[in-house]
Structures are given as structure tokens and as C-alpha cells.
Amino acid sequence: MEDVCSLLNFMPEQKNPLTKKIAWNGISLMMPEAWEIDTLDAAHMLIGKEGTPEAEIKWTDAPGQFTLEKYLKDFISRAQKLLTIKIREQPTPHFFLYPDNNFKFFFFSWESVLSKGTGTLIFCPQCKRLTMIRFFSESKISRDCLQALMLNSFKDHPEAEKINWQVFGFNFSTPLSLKLLEYSFNPGCYIINFKQEKTIITIFNWGPAAFLLSKISLAEFAKQRLPRLKGLAKVESLPHGNYLEWAYHHGRFKNAELLPFMKKFFTVFRIHHNKPLNRLFGIMADSPDKFERDLINRINIGN
Amino acid sequence: MSQSKKTLKKNDALLCIPEKNILVEETFLTSGDMILSFPVGYKPFFRKIQKIMRKNPEKSFTRKIQLDSLGIDVWKLINGKNNVRAIVKKFADIHRLNYKEAELSVTLFLRSMGEKGLIGIKEP
Numbered sequence: 491m492e493d494v495c496s497l498l499n500f501m502p503e504q505k506n507p508l509t510k511k512i513a514w515n516g517i518s519l520m521m522p523e524a525w526e527i528d529t530l531d532a533a534h535m536l537i538g539k540e541g542t543p544e545a546e547i548k549w550t551d552a553p554g555q556f557t558l559e560k561y562l563k564d565f566i567s568r569a570q571k572l573l574t575i576k577i578r579e580q581p582t583p584h585f586f587l588y589p590d591n592n593f594k595f596f597f598f599s600w601e602s603v604l605s606k607g608t609g610t611l612i613f614c615p616q617c618k619r620l621t622m623i624r625f626f627s628e629s630k631i632s633r634d635c636l637q638a639l640m641l642n643s644f645k646d647h648p649e650a651e652k653i654n655w656q657v658f659g660f661n662f663s664t665p666l667s668l669k670l671l672e673y674s675f676n677p678g679c680y681i682i683n684f685k686q687e688k689t690i691i692t693i694f695n696w697g698p699a700a701f702l703l704s705k706i707s708l709a710e711f712a713k714q715r716l717p718r719l720k721g722l723a724k725v726e727s728l729p730h731g732n733y734l735e736w737a738y739h740h741g742r743f744k745n746a747e748l749l750p751f752m753k754k755f756f757t758v759f760r761i762h763h764n765k766p767l768n769r770l771f772g773i774m775a776d777s778p779d780k781f782e783r784d785l786i787n788r789i790n791i792g793n
Numbered sequence: 794m795s796q797s798k799k800t801l802k803k804n805d806a807l808l809c810i811p812e813k814n815i816l817v818e819e820t821f822l823t824s825g826d827m828i829l830s831f832p833v834g835y836k837p838f839f840r841k842i843q844k845i846m847r848k849n850p851e852k853s854f855t856r857k858i859q860l861d862s863l864g865i866d867v868w869k870l871i872n873g874k875n876n877v878r879a880i881v882k883k884f885a886d887i888h889r890l891n892y893k894e895a896e897l898s899v900t901l902f903l904r905s906m907g908e909k910g911l912i913g914i915k916e917p
Contacts, residue, residue, distance in 0.1 A: 541804040677895075677901075678894070697888070697894075698890060701861075701888065704862065768888060769889075
């Protein structure tokens with residue numbers, strides 16, 4: 491069998507094969523353009539190329555008190571059961587013994603009934619997160635092979651106190667305080683929900699915009715998708731174009747905000763038509779308390 | 794003798810080539826939408842009723858389907874040469890969609906067209 495890894499080797503003067511970045515819930519790495527996310531969970535993703543699995547990533551945050559040995563053992567045991575694979579330890583390639591990013595790498599080979607491959611456990615001494623990346627390729631990991639490049643591009647720390655989200659055409663950053671609540675990726679409408687104390691932030695991504703706005707205006711589209719929007723929208727500007735903004739108070743039920751003793755909720759919704767990407771990006775903040783408007787300013791959607 | 798139903802794997806299904814039903818007629822509306830008209834035979838139950846009523850049971854009626862601009866784009870890409878994967882890629886390029894998003898929408902659309910008898914699928 492041909493050594494896939496050697497086929498994928500590239501010389502320094504050649505173009506880097508990793509052109510696509512994926513970032514999800516705290517982790518990020520580079521991968522080839524043709525690779526796509528096949529399944530996605532809060533702490534798991536399966537990446538494939540034209541329907542064939544290429545890599546699987548699973549990660550977990552450390553328990554309160556732990557020893558690395560026990561932590562690794564527990565994680566391996568759980569992964570073996572969950573993924574129905576057998577994991578065997580392999581020596582760490584010398585070029586991964588002292589990586590620049592201070593990660594600790596533990597290499598392994600895995601085998602299931604239908605396939606086998608190689609993989610790595612990555613322990614981050616700073617955030618104590620443990621990540622397993624397994625490749626559906628049996629080739630040994632050499633210095634410049636695709637797998638090694640992917641591992642070298644791996645990050646599990648937020649940059650500049652922000653978490654980057656880069657999947658399915660989304661590309662935005664959230665403050666560290668926002669936690670992922672739920673998400674749905676249906677064709678034409680992607681939604682991700684975050685929570686910060688009592689504030690719910692929802693990010694929308696609709697497309698293709700040219701089709702969605704072929705018969706109606708942006709404001710009409712927003713009111714059609716979110717009928718609860720109240721009042722008129724005002725036009726604000728972003729470096730890459732204008733956006734519409736609705737800001738209003740509302741109650742738990744119809745007209746409840748008019749009652750003086752009822753708690754009021756405050757909603758801000760922004761929608762932006764990104765013409766180059768042919769998408770409509772929306773962001774909604776819903777809070778019972780008066781929250782910092784700056785919070786949604788800090789989430790750059792549609793960049 | 795039992796007839797076993799052949800199931801295709803996703804990869805093989807994406808290599809299949811959809812082909813239009815030659816009986817389908819296309820009409821463009823002023824709104825830009827397209828109407829596809831095609832003859833449909835009565836279901837067995839209604840055929841029996843036709844027989845009882847001494848009418849021709851083989852008689853068919855015309856069913857119409859309206860396609861929006863996205864549907865028209867996929868319909869145009871069905872030419873008996875493009876396989877499903879090629880249609881998905883071209884559709885994703887036209888609308889600057891993510892491949893996965895285009896794959897889901899196009900395969901759902903093709904499945905519904907196939908169920909209605911508007912297209913047939915041939916294996917490569």
C-alpha cells in the first residue's frame with residue numbers, strides 16, 4: 491500500500507495544503523480546502539472528504555483534581571467504548587517532543603472492525619484540556635505530512651480573550667464569558683445560541699441572500715423570519731456595510747411591558763447583508779436586565 | 794421470489810446521474826418562476842373506480858409543479874451528464890454556498906423530484 495503521508499508531503503517552497511480554518515467551541519485547526527465537517531457536536535467533530543471520514547476530533551475539559559496519567563487513562567477508556575475502537579500507544583515522533591505550543595502529545599494507533607489509523611492525544615498544560623485527534627489513515631506521521639501540519643496548527647486557547655467560531659460559513663468571535671447553549675444547521679438557516687448569565691445571544695446566518703432578498707427588502711425579510719420584532723429599524727453602519735437595528739422592550743406575554751409591575755425584557759436585533767458572501771447575518775441579544783450594548787458590538791458577525 | 798431492494802451508499806449515490814423525464818413540459822412565468830407539467834397515471838384504487846364507472850382506466854391527468862429560481866438552477870443542471878456531486882458543486886458555486894449546505898438542499902430537491910417521477914436516476 492502506498493504511503494499516503496509521503497504522497498502528501500510537500501516541499502517548503504510548495505503551497506501549504508491547509509487552507510481552511512475551522513474553529514468551534516474553543517478549539518481551532520487548519521485543514522485542506524476539500525475537507526468538510528460531516529458531524530458536529532459541542533465537543534466533537536467528524537471531518538470527511540466527499541463522504542469519506544478523514545479525521546475525528548473529540549475534546550474534554552479537565553476534572554477538578556487529576557493526575558495526567560489517570561486523566562489520559564480515563565479518556566482513552568471512554569473513547570474506546572464510545573467510538574468502539576482499540577487504542578495502542580505509539581512512540582512520539584521526535585519532532586513532537588518539544589513543540590513550540592507547549593502541548594504534550596501522546597501518539598497512538600487505533601483499530602476498529604472496519605478501519606484503522608493513527609491519532610494523537612493533546613494535553614494542554616495551561617487550560618488542562620485534553621483533545622483526541624484520530625486520522626483515518628494508517629501512514630506514519632512524518633515532519634511535513636498533512637497530519638503533522640494539522641497538529642501543528644491546532645489551538646485550544648482563545649486569542650485576545652475571544653473565542654473564534656469558524657464553521658459552515660460563519661466567522662465571528664465571542665467574548666470568553668459567552669457559553670454555547672444550542673445550535674442548528676439547516677440548509678439556508680444556521681442558528682447558534684449563547685448564554686451569558688441571563689442574556690441570550692443568538693447568531694443567525696441565512697442564505698443565499700440574493701435569492702432571499704429577490705422579492706422583499708432586508709427589513710421585510712427580518713420581520714418575516716422574526717415576527718416578534720417591534721417598531722422601526724434604524725440604519726447603522728459597519729466597516730463592511732450597513733446594518734438594520736431594532737431595539738425594544740417587551741414582556742413575557744403580549745403587552746405585558748405596559749404593566750408597571752411586570753419585568754421587562756430588552757431585545758436588540760441587528761441584521762446585515764453581506765453581498766460578497768451572499769449571506770444575511772443576524773445577531774439578537776435578549777435580556778431581562780439592561781445589558782451592555784457593547785456586548786453585541788464585540789461580536790463581529792459577517793466579517 | 795422475493796425482490797431485494799438495492800441500497801446505495803452516500804458516495805455511490807452522489808455519483809449517480811439524474812435525467813429528466815422526457816414527458817415534462819417547461820413553462821416560464823413572468824415572475825421568473827417555472828412551471829413543470831407532467832402526465833400522471835391514476836393510482837390503482839382510482840383506476841378500479843374508473844373501470845367501475847366504465848371510463849378509460851389508463852387515462853392520465855396533468856400535474857404541475859412551480860419552481861423558484863433556486864429550483865430552476867438545479868433543474869437546468871440536470872442534463873443527463875452531470876452527476877449529483879457535480880450538480881451540488883455547481884449549485885454551491887453559483888450561489889456561493891457551503892458545499893455541505895448545497896449538498897443537503899440539492900439531494901432533498903432531487904429526491905422529491907424523483908418521487909414525483911420528474912427525474913430518473915441512472916447509476917454511473
